[in-house]
Amino acid sequence: MKRTDLDLASRALGGSVRCVSDEFFAPCEALIQPWTPLHDKLEFGPHGKIYDGWETRRRRTPGYDWAIVALGVPGVLHEIIADTAFFTGNYPPEVSVEATWLDGSPSNEELMAADWVTVVPQSAARGNMANTYRVHNHWAFSHVRLNIFPDGGVARLRVRGTAVPDPRVLGSRIDLASLHNGGEIAECSDMFYSDARQVLYPGVARSMSEGWETARRRTAGNDYLVVTLAGPARLSYVDIDSGYFLGNAPGRVRLSGRSDEEAPWHEILPETRISSDSHNRFRLTSSETVSAVRVDVFPDGGFSRLHLMGELAEEALAEAIAHWLRLLPSTAYAKVLAGVGIAQAPVRTLTTEQLLGLAW
Structure with missing residues (x-):
């Protein structure tokens, strides 16, 4: 072999x-x-x-x-x-x-x-x-x-x-929902069995306890969670991993996005059936930039991991890099700039082009 x-x-x-x-x-x-x-x-x-x-x-x-x-x-x-x-x-x-x-x-x-x-x-x-x-x-x-x-x-x-x-997903840059990349749970309707934040963890869940699971809904409506992304971005696809959720996965999901907290939600994935204990991947074709995503599950249930793949807007990426540079110790800061051939200078004087040049 x-x-x-x-x-x-x-x-x-x-x-x-x-x-x-x-x-x-x-x-x-x-x-x-x-x-x-x-x-x-x-x-x-x-x-x-x-x-x-x-x-x-x-x-x-x-x-x-x-x-x-x-x-x-x-x-x-x-x-x-x-x-x-x-x-x-x-x-x-x-x-x-x-x-x-x-x-x-x-x-x-x-x-x-x-x-x-x-x-x-x-x-x-x-x-x-x-x-x-x-x-x-x-x-x-x-x-x-x-x-x-x-x-x-x-x-x-x-x-x-x-x-x-699947080569269709290889063009995506990063998981914008990942805690490692700056994603976070902003709101959640129910966390009876487990913390919704676990769906943003890296890797693969080892059991149902390492995902997000709601109580069984006995009233009208549905459960949901809101994820703030690493920054304003254009999304290309979503992977809703329902691994280990054999009898507790939602029947359907819907995704909505918004550009900021004052903007209204707009649908980026219509209400769609998902499978239990499976990777559920869907292409997102909206060209709008979003900074937060709402995941509605119908009527309740949960899943193991949520991956929102896409590319940060250039302005957001440049701003994120600048913020990161500001937090680096001076020695590390100088080394990072030297690594791409930029003479040491205050962050505020670096151009957007120079900041984007630091991206991988």
């Missing part, structure tokens, strides 16, 4: 199990956990032996069981591993894997109706083993479907491959 290969399905990269035929004995979410499967021989629950993996009931009708996984990062698949660790008398004797590419945030119905391509034909599998299958296909895929014949348990599904990021 090449060093560049990633487990594209891993929860650590944002992978999620979107739908499954059956999970009577053990939940499907375990399939994509990044850690090695664990096992306690003495642990039993109401449904029987507890496994760290996905396990279906014994099938008494024709057919087979399956699980559809949204890859955390779309990519070209090189190798599939169906790890049946600790499944000895209840593993599937055969498996197959299919893959597809679907843009946006497809519903379960759209996933079921997708054009699936077989990347691993129906093949033998063994119990308590990392069953490995090579993939000979050069296309990029966004989802895979693991089929097990006829039933049984699989501890982990590893989808090794080369990431193929």
Whole structure:
């Protein structure tokens, strides 16, 4: 396996199990956990032996069981591993894997109706083993479907491959909502379970507790939060990461923006359906400059992370750089200017062009 290969399905990269035929004995979410499967021989629950993996009931009708996984990062698949660790008398004797590419945030119905391509034909599998299958296909895929014949348990599904990021978002400069870049929560309708500020944290949430979650709404209206951006900016796309929000994600969202506190809100993303436990990315086509964004969720719920990608207006960027320079110690200030060939001078004498020259 090449060093560049990633487990594209891993929860650590944002992978999620979107739908499954059956999970009577053990939940499907375990399939994509990044850690090695664990096992306690003495642990039993109401449904029987507890496994760290996905396990279906014994099938008494024709057919087979399956699980559809949204890859955390779309990519070209090189190798599939169906790890049946600790499944000895209840593993599937055969498996197959299919893959597809679907843009946006497809519903379960759209996933079921997708054009699936077989990347691993129906093949033998063994119990308590990392069953490995090579993939000979050069296309990029966004989802895979693991089929097990006829039933049984699989501890982990590893989808090794080369990431193929969506190039449509590569032109965006920075996450203007990020706390690291100067974003902040200005207002929030409800923070019953967790602090809304967590959606502006860097990285990927490790559980639902690391996002924003409201109480269940029993009255009219909807919940919302307001984010002040790093500065006035033109936004290009939004990523609403609902990772780990399986039954608590909003059904729909709407985004509005405004240029300053006195200006009225104007819609930049109409009320739109989102998927649970998924990256929900939408292009923002408004050319207006905004300094704050209101995210309305319908009717309630929450999500893990909010990324508002775009580019600061030149005037705002120059002002932000000037403010930063003013806060630097004199030695550091001189070093920064010298690094771009500017003789040391008071900040107030630097031109907008010189200030913008400091930007990466």
